[in-house]
Amino acid sequence: MKRKKGGEGGASWMDTYGDMVTLLLCFFVLLYSMSTLDQQKWQQVVQSFNPDAIEEMMQASGNNGPNANTDKPGGSPAAQATTQEQVDAMLEQLYEQLTSYTQAQGTEENISVTKGDGYVFLSFNEAVFFDGDSYILRQDGQEVLNEVSAMLDKAAGGIDEIKVLGHTAQSNPQMPNNPSLDRFLASNRATVVLVYLQEHSSLDPARLISVGYGQWRPVASNDSPEGLAKNRRVELIVTGLDVENAMGDSIAHYYTKRDGGPAKEDASALEDAPTSTASEADSSAKPS
Template identity: 55%
Template structure:
Protein backbone atom coordinates (compact mmCIF):
# COMPACT_ATOMS: atom_id res chain seq x y z
CA UNK A 1 0.00 0.00 0.00
CA UNK A 2 1.20 3.54 -0.77
CA UNK A 3 1.55 5.89 2.18
CA UNK A 4 -0.52 9.03 2.06
CA UNK A 5 1.48 12.25 1.78
CA UNK A 6 1.00 14.81 4.51
CA UNK A 7 -0.60 17.97 3.22
CA UNK A 8 -0.49 20.17 6.38
CA UNK A 9 3.12 21.52 6.20
CA UNK A 10 2.56 24.37 3.78
CA UNK A 11 0.25 26.45 5.95
CA UNK A 12 2.50 26.10 9.02
CA UNK A 13 5.53 27.36 7.06
CA UNK A 14 3.63 30.40 5.84
CA UNK A 15 2.55 31.30 9.38
CA UNK A 16 6.16 31.20 10.62
CA UNK A 17 7.38 33.31 7.69
CA UNK A 18 4.64 35.88 8.22
CA UNK A 19 5.51 36.21 11.90
CA UNK A 20 9.19 36.77 11.05
CA UNK A 21 8.41 39.49 8.50
CA UNK A 22 6.12 41.23 11.00
CA UNK A 23 8.85 41.19 13.66
CA UNK A 24 11.42 42.59 11.21
CA UNK A 25 9.03 45.38 10.26
CA UNK A 26 8.52 46.27 13.92
CA UNK A 27 12.29 46.25 14.46
CA UNK A 28 12.97 48.69 11.62
CA UNK A 29 10.13 50.96 12.71
CA UNK A 30 11.71 51.09 16.17
CA UNK A 31 15.14 51.94 14.69
CA UNK A 32 13.61 54.70 12.59
CA UNK A 33 11.80 56.22 15.56
CA UNK A 34 15.01 56.20 17.62
CA UNK A 35 17.01 57.85 14.83
CA UNK A 36 14.72 60.89 14.89
CA UNK A 37 14.44 61.12 18.68
CA UNK A 38 14.93 64.62 20.04
CA UNK A 39 16.53 65.61 23.36
CA UNK A 40 13.27 65.61 25.32
CA UNK A 41 12.33 62.11 24.13
CA UNK A 42 15.80 60.82 24.92
CA UNK A 43 15.70 62.26 28.45
CA UNK A 44 12.26 60.72 28.99
CA UNK A 45 13.53 57.33 27.82
CA UNK A 46 16.62 57.41 30.04
CA UNK A 47 14.61 58.67 33.00
CA UNK A 48 12.18 55.76 32.64
CA UNK A 49 15.08 53.35 33.20
CA UNK A 50 17.07 55.36 35.78
CA UNK A 51 15.85 58.79 37.00
CA UNK A 52 19.22 59.53 38.63
CA UNK A 53 21.04 59.20 35.30
CA UNK A 54 19.37 62.14 33.56
CA UNK A 55 21.87 64.90 32.79
CA UNK A 56 21.77 68.44 31.45
CA UNK A 57 24.68 70.08 29.73
CA UNK A 58 25.92 73.28 31.40
CA UNK A 59 27.57 76.20 29.56
CA UNK A 60 31.00 75.12 30.76
CA UNK A 61 30.66 71.79 29.02
CA UNK A 62 30.27 69.46 32.01
CA UNK A 63 27.22 67.44 32.96
CA UNK A 64 25.05 67.96 36.03
CA UNK A 65 22.55 65.35 37.13
CA UNK A 66 19.02 66.63 37.50
CA UNK A 67 18.53 63.93 40.10
CA UNK A 68 21.21 65.44 42.34
CA UNK A 69 18.68 67.62 44.15
CA UNK A 70 20.61 70.88 43.61
CA UNK A 71 18.33 73.83 42.92
CA UNK A 72 19.16 77.28 41.59
CA UNK A 73 18.50 78.67 45.05
CA UNK A 74 21.12 76.27 46.45
CA UNK A 75 23.65 77.40 43.85
CA UNK A 76 23.01 81.09 44.52
CA UNK A 77 23.37 80.57 48.26
CA UNK A 78 26.64 78.66 47.80
CA UNK A 79 28.08 81.41 45.59
CA UNK A 80 27.12 84.02 48.17
CA UNK A 81 28.85 82.00 50.89
CA UNK A 82 31.91 81.57 48.66
CA UNK A 83 32.18 85.33 48.21
CA UNK A 84 31.85 85.95 51.94
CA UNK A 85 34.48 83.31 52.75
CA UNK A 86 36.89 84.79 50.20
CA UNK A 87 36.35 88.30 51.57
CA UNK A 88 37.03 87.08 55.09
CA UNK A 89 40.24 85.36 54.00
CA UNK A 90 41.54 88.48 52.19
CA UNK A 91 40.79 90.64 55.21
CA UNK A 92 42.33 88.29 57.76
CA UNK A 93 45.45 87.69 55.67
CA UNK A 94 46.13 91.43 55.34
CA UNK A 95 46.01 91.34 51.54
CA UNK A 96 43.26 93.88 50.97
CA UNK A 97 45.69 96.19 49.18
CA UNK A 98 46.72 93.44 46.74
CA UNK A 99 43.54 91.42 46.27
CA UNK A 100 40.15 92.86 45.35
CA UNK A 101 36.84 91.03 45.16
CA UNK A 102 33.59 91.81 43.44
CA UNK A 103 30.36 89.91 43.08
CA UNK A 104 27.89 89.86 40.25
CA UNK A 105 24.86 87.86 39.24
CA UNK A 106 26.03 84.27 39.53
CA UNK A 107 29.77 84.86 39.78
CA UNK A 108 32.62 85.89 42.06
CA UNK A 109 35.47 87.95 40.59
CA UNK A 110 38.90 88.04 42.27
CA UNK A 111 41.72 90.29 41.05
CA UNK A 112 45.29 89.70 42.29
CA UNK A 113 48.09 92.21 41.95
CA UNK A 114 50.79 90.48 39.90
CA UNK A 115 53.24 90.76 42.81
CA UNK A 116 51.06 88.32 44.78
CA UNK A 117 52.15 85.48 42.51
CA UNK A 118 55.13 86.55 40.41
CA UNK A 119 58.29 88.60 40.30
CA UNK A 120 58.72 91.13 37.49
CA UNK A 121 58.69 89.65 33.96
CA UNK A 122 58.52 86.15 35.45
CA UNK A 123 55.91 83.41 35.37
CA UNK A 124 57.49 81.31 38.13
CA UNK A 125 54.97 81.06 40.96
CA UNK A 126 56.30 82.53 44.21
CA UNK A 127 56.11 80.48 47.42
CA UNK A 128 53.94 83.11 49.11
CA UNK A 129 51.76 83.07 46.01
CA UNK A 130 51.26 79.34 46.46
CA UNK A 131 50.17 80.02 50.04
CA UNK A 132 47.53 82.45 48.78
CA UNK A 133 46.21 79.88 46.31
CA UNK A 134 46.13 77.30 49.11
CA UNK A 135 44.01 79.74 51.11
CA UNK A 136 41.36 80.10 48.39
CA UNK A 137 41.47 76.46 47.25
CA UNK A 138 39.53 75.09 50.23
CA UNK A 139 36.41 77.26 49.85
CA UNK A 140 36.46 76.55 46.11
CA UNK A 141 36.55 72.81 46.81
CA UNK A 142 33.61 73.12 49.20
CA UNK A 143 31.57 74.98 46.56
CA UNK A 144 32.67 72.79 43.61
CA UNK A 145 29.27 71.15 43.03
CA UNK A 146 27.73 74.58 42.42
CA UNK A 147 30.53 75.98 40.24
CA UNK A 148 30.17 76.01 36.48
CA UNK A 149 33.73 77.04 35.62
CA UNK A 150 36.77 78.97 36.81
CA UNK A 151 38.53 81.24 34.32
CA UNK A 152 42.06 82.33 35.16
CA UNK A 153 42.94 85.53 33.29
CA UNK A 154 46.48 86.85 32.82
CA UNK A 155 47.11 90.57 32.17
CA UNK A 156 50.16 92.73 31.54
CA UNK A 157 50.70 96.50 31.35
CA UNK A 158 51.98 98.47 28.40
CA UNK A 159 55.53 99.30 29.47
CA UNK A 160 55.68 102.50 27.39
CA UNK A 161 52.61 104.76 27.14
CA UNK A 162 53.31 105.41 23.45
CA UNK A 163 54.55 102.01 22.27
CA UNK A 164 52.72 98.67 22.50
CA UNK A 165 54.61 95.77 24.03
CA UNK A 166 56.39 93.20 21.91
CA UNK A 167 53.53 90.95 20.85
CA UNK A 168 55.29 87.64 21.49
CA UNK A 169 56.69 88.53 24.90
CA UNK A 170 53.45 90.19 25.98
CA UNK A 171 51.16 87.32 25.02
CA UNK A 172 53.45 84.60 26.33
CA UNK A 173 53.94 86.28 29.70
CA UNK A 174 50.20 86.80 30.23
CA UNK A 175 49.27 83.31 29.03
CA UNK A 176 52.03 81.58 30.98
CA UNK A 177 51.07 83.33 34.20
CA UNK A 178 47.43 82.32 33.78
CA UNK A 179 48.48 78.77 32.91
CA UNK A 180 50.78 78.42 35.92
CA UNK A 181 48.00 79.47 38.30
CA UNK A 182 45.57 77.12 36.54
CA UNK A 183 47.99 74.20 36.83
CA UNK A 184 48.49 74.83 40.53
CA UNK A 185 44.74 74.83 41.14
CA UNK A 186 44.29 71.69 39.04
CA UNK A 187 46.97 69.85 40.99
CA UNK A 188 45.08 70.68 44.20
CA UNK A 189 42.29 68.47 42.82
CA UNK A 190 39.57 70.82 44.04
CA UNK A 191 37.38 70.79 40.93
CA UNK A 192 36.92 68.91 37.67
CA UNK A 193 39.80 69.99 35.35
CA UNK A 194 37.28 70.41 32.54
CA UNK A 195 35.95 73.40 34.47
CA UNK A 196 39.33 75.18 34.62
CA UNK A 197 40.14 77.61 31.80
CA UNK A 198 43.21 79.82 31.38
CA UNK A 199 43.27 82.93 29.17
CA UNK A 200 46.09 85.37 28.42
CA UNK A 201 44.88 88.86 27.49
CA UNK A 202 48.25 90.57 27.52
CA UNK A 203 48.00 94.36 27.66
CA UNK A 204 44.61 94.53 25.95
CA UNK A 205 42.20 94.55 28.89
CA UNK A 206 43.55 97.42 31.04
CA UNK A 207 41.65 98.68 34.06
CA UNK A 208 43.71 101.85 34.23
CA UNK A 209 45.86 103.98 31.93
CA UNK A 210 49.56 103.24 31.42
CA UNK A 211 50.75 106.82 31.93
CA UNK A 212 52.32 106.33 35.36
CA UNK A 213 54.01 103.44 37.17
CA UNK A 214 51.16 103.29 39.69
CA UNK A 215 48.57 102.98 36.93
CA UNK A 216 50.62 100.35 35.11
CA UNK A 217 50.81 98.37 38.35
CA UNK A 218 46.99 98.18 38.40
CA UNK A 219 47.01 96.61 34.94
CA UNK A 220 49.52 93.89 35.84
CA UNK A 221 47.27 91.33 37.44
CA UNK A 222 45.84 87.82 37.49
CA UNK A 223 42.08 87.42 37.82
CA UNK A 224 39.78 84.55 38.69
CA UNK A 225 36.19 84.46 37.48
CA UNK A 226 34.28 81.81 39.41
CA UNK A 227 30.85 81.35 37.84
CA UNK A 228 28.01 79.36 39.36
CA UNK A 229 25.78 76.85 37.63
CA UNK A 230 22.80 78.25 35.77
CA UNK A 231 20.30 75.42 36.00
CA UNK A 232 17.70 77.40 34.05
CA UNK A 233 20.10 77.79 31.13
CA UNK A 234 20.38 81.57 31.39
CA UNK A 235 24.15 81.84 31.97
CA UNK A 236 25.70 85.11 30.79
CA UNK A 237 29.24 86.15 29.99
CA UNK A 238 30.63 86.94 33.43
CA UNK A 239 33.89 88.37 32.10
CA UNK A 240 32.19 90.88 29.83
CA UNK A 241 29.72 91.76 32.59
CA UNK A 242 32.58 92.49 34.97
CA UNK A 243 34.42 94.78 32.56
CA UNK A 244 31.23 96.64 31.73
CA UNK A 245 30.65 97.14 35.45
CA UNK A 246 34.25 98.27 35.90
CA UNK A 247 34.05 100.81 33.06
CA UNK A 248 30.80 102.20 34.46
CA UNK A 249 32.37 102.63 37.90
CA UNK A 250 35.41 104.37 36.36
CA UNK A 251 33.15 106.77 34.43
CA UNK A 252 31.25 107.62 37.61
CA UNK A 253 34.50 108.26 39.48
CA UNK A 254 35.70 110.54 36.71
CA UNK A 255 32.43 112.48 36.75
CA UNK A 256 32.74 113.19 40.46
Protein backbone atom coordinates in the same frame (compact mmCIF):
# COMPACT_ATOMS: atom_id res chain seq x y z
CA MET B 1 39.95 -20.22 24.48
CA LYS B 2 38.38 -18.25 27.30
CA ARG B 3 38.38 -14.47 26.84
CA LYS B 4 40.23 -12.48 29.52
CA LYS B 5 38.14 -10.28 31.72
CA GLY B 6 38.89 -6.61 31.81
CA GLY B 7 39.59 -6.46 28.06
CA GLU B 8 41.68 -3.81 26.34
CA GLY B 9 38.74 -1.32 25.96
CA GLY B 10 39.82 0.87 28.91
CA ALA B 11 42.42 2.81 26.95
CA SER B 12 39.96 3.71 24.18
CA TRP B 13 37.44 4.99 26.72
CA MET B 14 40.01 7.30 28.32
CA ASP B 15 41.09 8.61 24.94
CA THR B 16 37.50 9.52 24.14
CA TYR B 17 37.07 11.23 27.53
CA GLY B 18 40.30 13.18 27.08
CA ASP B 19 39.21 14.38 23.64
CA MET B 20 35.88 15.54 25.07
CA VAL B 21 37.57 17.53 27.89
CA THR B 22 39.95 19.11 25.37
CA LEU B 23 37.04 20.14 23.17
CA LEU B 24 35.22 21.64 26.16
CA LEU B 25 38.35 23.60 27.09
CA CYS B 26 38.63 24.94 23.55
CA PHE B 27 34.95 25.86 23.61
CA PHE B 28 35.27 27.90 26.83
CA VAL B 29 38.45 29.60 25.59
CA LEU B 30 36.55 30.59 22.46
CA LEU B 31 33.69 31.98 24.55
CA TYR B 32 36.13 33.98 26.68
CA SER B 33 37.86 35.43 23.63
CA MET B 34 34.51 36.53 22.23
CA SER B 35 33.47 38.10 25.53
CA THR B 36 36.62 40.27 25.63
CA LEU B 37 36.31 41.47 22.05
CA ASP B 38 37.54 45.05 21.71
CA GLN B 39 34.45 47.27 21.66
CA GLN B 40 35.93 49.75 19.22
CA LYS B 41 36.89 47.02 16.74
CA TRP B 42 33.45 45.48 17.09
CA GLN B 43 31.80 48.81 16.33
CA GLN B 44 34.03 49.25 13.28
CA VAL B 45 32.98 45.83 11.98
CA VAL B 46 29.28 46.56 12.55
CA GLN B 47 29.52 50.01 10.98
CA SER B 48 31.21 48.54 7.89
CA PHE B 49 27.91 46.74 7.21
CA ASN B 50 25.58 49.46 8.47
CA PRO B 51 27.01 52.94 9.17
CA ASP B 52 23.96 53.92 11.24
CA ALA B 53 23.82 50.75 13.34
CA ILE B 54 25.76 52.03 16.36
CA GLU B 55 23.86 55.31 16.57
CA GLU B 56 20.52 53.46 16.32
CA MET B 57 21.55 51.09 19.11
CA MET B 58 22.61 54.00 21.34
CA GLN B 59 19.31 55.79 20.79
CA ALA B 60 17.31 52.62 21.43
CA SER B 61 19.09 52.08 24.73
CA GLY B 62 18.82 55.74 25.75
CA ASN B 63 22.62 56.13 25.75
CA ASN B 64 24.42 58.80 23.74
CA GLY B 65 27.96 57.62 24.26
CA PRO B 66 30.56 56.55 26.80
CA ASN B 67 30.19 59.74 28.87
CA ALA B 68 26.61 60.55 28.01
CA ASN B 69 25.57 61.03 31.63
CA THR B 70 28.21 63.66 32.31
CA ASP B 71 29.43 65.10 29.03
CA LYS B 72 26.25 65.64 27.05
CA PRO B 73 23.70 68.44 27.36
CA GLY B 74 21.57 68.07 30.48
CA GLY B 75 23.75 65.22 31.76
CA SER B 76 25.73 67.08 34.40
CA PRO B 77 25.45 65.39 37.81
CA ALA B 78 25.81 68.79 39.47
CA ALA B 79 22.90 70.22 37.50
CA GLN B 80 20.72 67.23 38.37
CA ALA B 81 21.59 67.01 42.05
CA THR B 82 21.71 70.70 43.09
CA THR B 83 18.93 73.24 43.51
CA GLN B 84 19.35 76.88 42.56
CA GLU B 85 18.99 77.88 46.21
CA GLN B 86 21.91 75.62 47.11
CA VAL B 87 24.03 77.05 44.29
CA ASP B 88 23.32 80.62 45.39
CA ALA B 89 24.13 79.73 49.01
CA MET B 90 27.45 78.17 47.97
CA LEU B 91 28.47 81.29 46.02
CA GLU B 92 27.44 83.55 48.89
CA GLN B 93 29.49 81.48 51.33
CA LEU B 94 32.46 81.52 48.94
CA TYR B 95 32.26 85.31 48.68
CA GLU B 96 32.11 85.73 52.45
CA GLN B 97 35.04 83.37 53.02
CA LEU B 98 37.21 85.11 50.44
CA THR B 99 36.34 88.54 51.83
CA SER B 100 37.13 87.44 55.38
CA TYR B 101 40.42 85.94 54.21
CA THR B 102 41.63 89.11 52.47
CA GLN B 103 40.63 91.24 55.47
CA ALA B 104 42.34 88.94 57.94
CA GLN B 105 45.54 88.86 55.87
CA GLY B 106 45.48 92.61 55.22
CA THR B 107 45.75 92.02 51.47
CA GLU B 108 42.86 94.20 50.29
CA GLU B 109 45.29 96.31 48.24
CA ASN B 110 46.53 93.29 46.26
CA ILE B 111 43.42 91.08 46.26
CA SER B 112 39.93 92.35 45.53
CA VAL B 113 36.72 90.32 45.75
CA THR B 114 33.38 91.34 44.23
CA LYS B 115 30.12 89.50 43.78
CA GLY B 116 27.44 89.81 41.13
CA ASP B 117 24.37 87.91 40.02
CA GLY B 118 25.56 84.31 39.78
CA TYR B 119 29.31 84.92 40.00
CA VAL B 120 32.23 85.86 42.24
CA PHE B 121 35.10 87.93 40.80
CA LEU B 122 38.64 87.84 42.24
CA SER B 123 41.51 90.05 41.11
CA PHE B 124 45.13 89.50 42.18
CA ASN B 125 47.74 92.18 41.54
CA GLU B 126 51.18 91.20 40.24
CA ALA B 127 52.69 91.20 43.72
CA VAL B 128 50.63 88.14 44.70
CA PHE B 129 51.79 85.51 42.20
CA PHE B 130 54.63 86.58 39.89
CA ASP B 131 57.72 88.73 39.58
CA GLY B 132 58.02 91.12 36.66
CA ASP B 133 58.31 89.49 33.20
CA SER B 134 57.97 86.05 34.84
CA TYR B 135 55.32 83.35 34.92
CA ILE B 136 57.00 81.29 37.66
CA LEU B 137 54.60 81.07 40.59
CA ARG B 138 56.15 82.47 43.75
CA GLN B 139 56.10 80.57 47.04
CA ASP B 140 53.85 83.12 48.74
CA GLY B 141 51.56 82.95 45.72
CA GLN B 142 51.28 79.18 46.19
CA GLU B 143 50.24 79.73 49.78
CA VAL B 144 47.48 82.12 48.67
CA LEU B 145 46.25 79.61 46.08
CA ASN B 146 46.21 76.86 48.72
CA GLU B 147 43.74 78.93 50.75
CA VAL B 148 41.67 79.84 47.70
CA SER B 149 41.58 76.20 46.52
CA ALA B 150 40.21 75.04 49.87
CA MET B 151 37.39 77.60 49.64
CA LEU B 152 36.61 76.66 46.04
CA ASP B 153 36.44 72.98 47.02
CA LYS B 154 33.61 73.73 49.43
CA ALA B 155 31.63 75.39 46.64
CA ALA B 156 32.56 72.87 43.91
CA GLY B 157 29.07 71.36 43.72
CA GLY B 158 27.60 74.69 42.63
CA ILE B 159 30.37 75.90 40.32
CA ASP B 160 29.64 75.95 36.62
CA GLU B 161 32.95 77.34 35.44
CA ILE B 162 36.14 79.04 36.65
CA LYS B 163 37.92 81.31 34.20
CA VAL B 164 41.49 82.34 34.98
CA LEU B 165 42.37 85.56 33.15
CA GLY B 166 45.96 86.72 32.62
CA HIS B 167 46.85 90.40 32.03
CA THR B 168 50.03 92.37 31.41
CA ALA B 169 50.89 96.07 31.62
CA GLN B 170 53.02 98.37 29.45
CA SER B 171 55.75 100.77 30.42
CA ASN B 172 56.38 102.51 27.09
CA PRO B 173 53.43 104.69 26.03
CA GLN B 174 54.88 105.15 22.55
CA MET B 175 54.80 101.56 21.36
CA PRO B 176 52.48 98.56 21.88
CA ASN B 177 53.87 95.39 23.37
CA ASN B 178 55.33 92.73 21.14
CA PRO B 179 52.26 90.56 20.48
CA SER B 180 54.07 87.23 20.93
CA LEU B 181 55.74 88.18 24.20
CA ASP B 182 52.65 89.95 25.47
CA ARG B 183 50.13 87.21 24.72
CA PHE B 184 52.38 84.36 25.80
CA LEU B 185 53.24 85.99 29.12
CA ALA B 186 49.57 86.67 29.91
CA SER B 187 48.47 83.19 28.81
CA ASN B 188 51.29 81.45 30.66
CA ARG B 189 50.48 83.26 33.89
CA ALA B 190 46.83 82.29 33.63
CA THR B 191 47.71 78.69 32.78
CA VAL B 192 50.18 78.36 35.67
CA VAL B 193 47.50 79.47 38.13
CA LEU B 194 44.94 77.14 36.55
CA VAL B 195 47.28 74.14 36.68
CA TYR B 196 48.00 74.80 40.35
CA LEU B 197 44.27 74.94 41.11
CA GLN B 198 43.68 71.72 39.20
CA GLU B 199 46.48 69.88 41.01
CA HIS B 200 45.57 71.12 44.49
CA SER B 201 41.78 70.93 44.51
CA SER B 202 38.91 68.58 43.72
CA LEU B 203 37.51 70.92 41.05
CA ASP B 204 36.33 69.35 37.81
CA PRO B 205 39.12 70.05 35.24
CA ALA B 206 36.46 70.34 32.51
CA ARG B 207 35.20 73.47 34.28
CA LEU B 208 38.58 75.23 34.40
CA ILE B 209 39.52 77.65 31.61
CA SER B 210 42.54 79.93 31.17
CA VAL B 211 42.59 83.04 28.96
CA GLY B 212 45.42 85.47 28.16
CA TYR B 213 44.32 89.05 27.41
CA GLY B 214 47.74 90.64 27.35
CA GLN B 215 47.83 94.43 27.62
CA TRP B 216 44.43 95.10 26.13
CA ARG B 217 42.14 95.28 29.17
CA PRO B 218 43.73 97.71 31.62
CA VAL B 219 41.92 98.77 34.78
CA ALA B 220 44.19 101.72 35.60
CA SER B 221 46.53 104.19 33.94
CA ASN B 222 50.03 102.93 33.20
CA ASP B 223 51.55 106.32 34.15
CA SER B 224 52.34 105.25 37.71
CA PRO B 225 53.86 102.19 39.40
CA GLU B 226 50.57 101.69 41.24
CA GLY B 227 48.66 101.64 37.98
CA LEU B 228 51.14 99.22 36.39
CA ALA B 229 50.79 96.89 39.38
CA LYS B 230 46.99 96.86 39.01
CA ASN B 231 47.19 96.10 35.29
CA ARG B 232 49.69 93.26 35.77
CA ARG B 233 47.15 90.98 37.33
CA VAL B 234 45.49 87.56 37.33
CA GLU B 235 41.73 87.30 37.77
CA LEU B 236 39.31 84.50 38.56
CA ILE B 237 35.67 84.54 37.53
CA VAL B 238 33.77 81.84 39.44
CA THR B 239 30.37 81.29 37.82
CA GLY B 240 27.60 79.34 39.50
CA LEU B 241 25.35 76.80 37.81
CA ASP B 242 22.05 78.07 36.46
CA VAL B 243 19.99 75.04 37.41
CA GLU B 244 16.71 76.49 36.14
CA ASN B 245 18.12 77.09 32.66
CA ALA B 246 18.57 74.10 30.34
CA MET B 247 21.67 75.84 28.96
CA GLY B 248 22.94 76.96 32.37
CA ASP B 249 25.71 74.37 32.45
CA SER B 250 28.81 75.35 30.46
CA ILE B 251 29.69 71.74 29.61
CA ALA B 252 26.19 71.04 28.30
CA HIS B 253 26.31 74.33 26.44
CA TYR B 254 29.59 73.37 24.79
CA TYR B 255 28.27 70.07 23.44
CA THR B 256 25.04 71.71 22.28
CA LYS B 257 26.94 74.32 20.29
CA ARG B 258 29.35 71.68 18.98
CA ASP B 259 26.39 69.76 17.61
CA GLY B 260 24.94 72.90 15.98
CA GLY B 261 22.35 73.63 18.67
CA PRO B 262 21.16 77.08 19.74
CA ALA B 263 23.49 79.50 21.48
CA LYS B 264 22.95 80.30 25.12
CA GLU B 265 20.35 83.04 25.12
CA ASP B 266 21.38 84.63 28.38
CA ALA B 267 25.13 84.12 27.98
CA SER B 268 27.07 86.31 30.36
CA ALA B 269 29.97 88.35 29.07
CA LEU B 270 31.50 89.28 32.40
CA GLU B 271 35.05 88.99 31.19
CA ASP B 272 34.21 91.17 28.18
CA ALA B 273 32.83 94.06 30.20
CA PRO B 274 34.93 97.20 29.56
CA THR B 275 36.78 98.49 32.59
CA SER B 276 38.33 101.57 31.01
CA THR B 277 38.11 103.71 27.91
CA ALA B 278 40.48 103.38 24.99
CA SER B 279 42.13 106.68 25.89
CA GLU B 280 43.22 105.21 29.24
CA ALA B 281 45.19 102.37 27.63
CA ASP B 282 48.89 103.13 27.20
CA SER B 283 51.28 101.26 24.90
CA SER B 284 54.78 99.88 25.21
CA ALA B 285 57.18 97.55 23.44
CA LYS B 286 57.71 95.04 26.23
CA PRO B 287 55.08 93.30 28.33
CA SER B 288 55.57 93.35 32.06
